Amino acid sequence: MRLIKGLMVIVFINIFLMVVAYVGAQQNTDDDKRSPIDVHRIPQSRGMKFVIADKWNKTDLTFKTLNCPRNLDCGAAQQAIRKAFADWAAVSALTFAETSENADIKLSFTLDDPEFGTEGDVLAFAYFPSDGGDIFFDDIEPWTLYDGGDTDFYVVALHEIGHALGLDHSADPSAVMYAFSGTASTLQHDDILAIQRLYGTPTNPGSGDTTNSPPIDNNPPPTEPPIPTAVPLPPIDENDGGIIVADGGLDEEFGYEEWLVYAEAGETLTITMESAELDSYLILLSPDYATVLAEDDDSLGDYNAVITYTFTETGDYIIIATTYDGWFGGDYQLNVYAETRPSDDDVDDTDDTSYSGSFVFSVINLSGDDVCGVFISSSYSDDWGDNWLGDVLADGDNIAVELLSDDYDLLVYDCYEDGMMWEAYYIALTSNLSYVVTPDGGYVSK
Numbered sequence: 534m535r536l537i538k539g540l541m542v543i544v545f546i547n548i549f550l551m552v553v554a555y556v557g558a559q560q561n562t563d564d565d566k567r568s569p570i571d572v573h574r575i576p577q578s579r580g581m582k583f584v585i586a587d588k589w590n591k592t593d594l595t596f597k598t599l600n601c602p603r604n605l606d607c608g609a610a611q612q613a614i615r616k617a618f619a620d621w622a623a624v625s626a627l628t629f630a631e632t633s634e635n636a637d638i639k640l641s642f643t644l645d646d647p648e649f650g651t652e653g654d655v656l657a658f659a660y661f662p663s664d665g666g667d668i669f670f671d672d673i674e675p676w677t678l679y680d681g682g683d684t685d686f687y688v689v690a691l692h693e694i695g696h697a698l699g700l701d702h703s704a705d706p707s708a709v710m711y712a713f714s715g716t717a718s719t720l721q722h723d724d725i726l727a728i729q730r731l732y733g734t735p736t737n738p739g740s741g742d743t744t745n746s747p748p749i750d751n752n753p754p755p756t757e758p759p760i761p762t763a764v765p766l767p768p769i770d771e772n773d774g775g776i777i778v779a780d781g782g783l784d785e786e787f788g789y790e791e792w793l794v795y796a797e798a799g800e801t802l803t804i805t806m807e808s809a810e811l812d813s814y815l816i817l818l819s820p821d822y823a824t825v826l827a828e829d830d831d832s833l834g835d836y837n838a839v840i841t842y843t844f845t846e847t848g849d850y851i852i853i854a855t856t857y858d859g860w861f862g863g864d865y866q867l868n869v870y871a872e873t874r875p876s877d878d879d880v881d882d883t884d885d886t887s888y889s890g891s892f893v894f895s896v897i898n899l900s901g902d903d904v905c906g907v908f909i910s911s912s913y914s915d916d917w918g919d920n921w922l923g924d925v926l927a928d929g930d931n932i933a934v935e936l937l938s939d940d941y942d943l944l945v946y947d948c949y950e951d952g953m954m955w956e957a958y959y960i961a962l963t964s965n966l967s968y969v970v971t972p973d974g975g976y977v978s979k
Contacts (some may be wrong), residue, residue, distance in 0.1 A: 577819035597636035763791035789855035810863030816853035
């Protein structure tokens with residue numbers, strides 16, 4: 534049987550990426566060069582400022598501090614940890630309880646890690662929820678408190694707890710979850726949007742402090758207006774040309790809009806965002822917002838975005854319409870059209886097509902990485918056949934084959950285990966065409 538897998542261009546929840554989220558802050562030795570907080574290799578979402586990496590399956594969590602730092606008062610460090618948890622709770626539906634028993638999130642100070650032991654190097658690291666959510670701090674560091682510096686223990690703890698709750702880095706320079714140090718000392722607008730997207734808004738705004746927590750400081754996270762909600766798109770109607778057209782508009786307060794689109798398992802949707810005013814950026818999320826399925830900047834040309842995605846499960850999926858280069862206001866048009874892959878019962882193996890002649894089918898690799906597999910087979914075949922590549926297809930190169938006019942399926946994959954894969958089905962070869970492989974998806978160009 535044909536190997537059928539969903540196109541997953543940017544997937545954050547996978548074995549490799551969930552191994553560990555390293556947090557390495559280096560001291561500033563050059564005023565013109567910011568210090569990176571995190572050094573772990575996790576793909577960055579450029580359009581939506583916050584990035585959701587993982588999620589707990591509950592909102593009532595416990596934490597436990599296992600030991601004390603050598604270079605910071607133990608009581609002060611524990612209070613900073615409690616305050617950091619309380620600040621996340623104050624802006625979300627999460628609650629935290631400190632416990633002396635086994636805890637969901639365990640925090641410790643240690644030198645027992647190859648990345649630790651050098652002052653000003655890696656400050657800490659945290660596991661995402663799927664791998665336990667535990668947090669480790671380098672015990673060699675000269676920790677400070679509430680000064681906003683590179684080794685401000687409260688800020689580092691706040692950042693690390695964000696990872697332990699399932700957030701990756703933000704592209705917003707003002708956010709606590711930004712990848713560079715010294716940019717924020719409290720939770721910011723983008724951090725709040727991110728945690729609320731994962732766990733919801735607080736049931737009692739301003740609450741969330743733990744039993745033993747100190748009072749919230751004089752600069753608590755700001756209260757935010759309601760975040761945008763997804764607008765359901767109408768079903769695709771073949772009588773209307775098989776396309777959904779929706780008009781949208783962004784403002785600078787939020788910088789994105791959400792749309793809800795229904796898709797069935799095995800269905801391929803193409804989504805475009807076109808604007809004369811914005812540098813369009815599209816993101817496709819799973820129904821629970823936890824996984825980025827695909828994203829694209831300007832693959833459609835002229836700063837317009839396009840995503841083509843084959844869904845593996847039936848459900849209501851989230852489309853994020855935003856911009857690449859910050860949050861700006863402007864109007865855009867969202868288009869969604871479907872090319873549904875028929876079931877085996879719908880396929881006529883004796884198809885008497887009127888297609889004639891032969892045309893060139895090209896695959897252009899703009900993925901940023903080498904490609905090791907290109908399979909092109911008839912849509913009416915039960916297997917993918919042979920790999921068309923005799924060698925690696927490097928980034929920027931292309932392969933072209935001449936084929937009889939017909940419907941074809943395409944499978945492309947990179948050279949890494951558990952790497953990226955691109956699929957497209959029922960591509961009508963009635964003229965010369967190219968399939969362009971990009972980091973954020975793939976699309977057919979004629």
